[in-house]
Amino acid sequence: MNTLITQLQQLYPKLGFEESNLFYYSASKNIIYHSILNHEEDDWALLHEVGHSISNHETYNSDYSLLKMEVEAWEVAKTIAQKLKIKIDDNHIQDCLDSYRDWIYKRSLCPICKTSSFQDNLNNNYLCINCNTRWKTNKSKLCRLYRKKIESRTIN
Ligand SMILES: [Zn+2]
Ligand SMILES: [Zn+2]
Numbered sequence: 001m002n003t004l005i006t007q008l009q010q011l012y013p014k015l016g017f018e019e020s021n022l023f024y025y026s027a028s029k030n031i032i033y034h035s036i037l038n039h040e041e042d043d044w045a046l047l048h049e050v051g052h053s054i055s056n057h058e059t060y061n062s063d064y065s066l067l068k069m070e071v072e073a074w075e076v077a078k079t080i081a082q083k084l085k086i087k088i089d090d091n092h093i094q095d096c097l098d099s100y101r102d103w104i105y106k107r108s109l110c111p112i113c114k115t116s117s118f119q120d121n122l123n124n125n126y127l128c129i130n131c132n133t134r135w136k137t138n139k140s141k142l143c144r145l146y147r148k149k150i151e152s153r154t155i156n
Contacts, residue, residue, distance in 0.1 A: 002037050007084055008050060015053055025049045027058040044077065044088045051076035062119050063104045063137070070100055107137045 005017050020033035023045045032049045035042065051073035060066040074093045081088045108116050110128035117128045125136050 004037060004043050004046065004084070004086075005034075008046070008080075011080070011083070012050065012053070015050070023049055025052045025057070027053075027056070041092065043086060044081075044092060047077040047081050047086070047088065048073050050080055054080075062121070062124050063107060064119065067097070067100050067104060070097060111135055 008015070009017065014030060016029065016031035018031055018033050019036065021035055023032075023034050023042075025032050030053065032046065032053060034046050034049065037043055037046060052069070054076050055069070055072050057069045057073065060069055074088075074097070078088055078093075105116065108118070108126060110117055110126070110131060110133050112133045113128065113131045115128055115130040117126050117130075119126050125134050127134050
């Protein structure tokens with residue numbers, strides 16, 4: 001058994017850990033799924049998922065709240081890492097959050113006139129402040145971009 005997982009199990013006895021090909025947290029099962037930890041970035045990803053769990057993240061309503069959850073999960077991950085004497089590289093965290101910010105920015109661009117717009121609070125559709133076009137974006141899961149990054153690294 002991996003040392004980090006053993007330590008996390010001691011800290012959070014109610015939380016389950018199961019091997020999978022992806023990193024994600026299932027709030028309904030209270031299980032963190034994780035790939036084999038063979039790189040320090042995998043350890044950070046695991047701590048990040050624990051961060052979602054401790055923060056009771058389940059679903060999000062808007063792109064903005066998704067980003068807020070990602071920030072929060074990293075903050076909690078850093079605190080846990082400190083307890084376990086692990087150092088998470090801040091540049092790594094910023095890279096992950098930047099990829100979210102880019103993605104959200106692209107989603108916010110009007111498909112007609114390319115003006116950056118806001119999601120309305122009621123149904124989370126975007127409304128263009130310039131040409132009044134409305135558009136909907138697909139919901140994305142937490143950590144989607146993050147996982148993509150990890151996967152592409154594994155392939156290379
Ligand atoms: Zn527009
Ligand atoms: Zn996440």
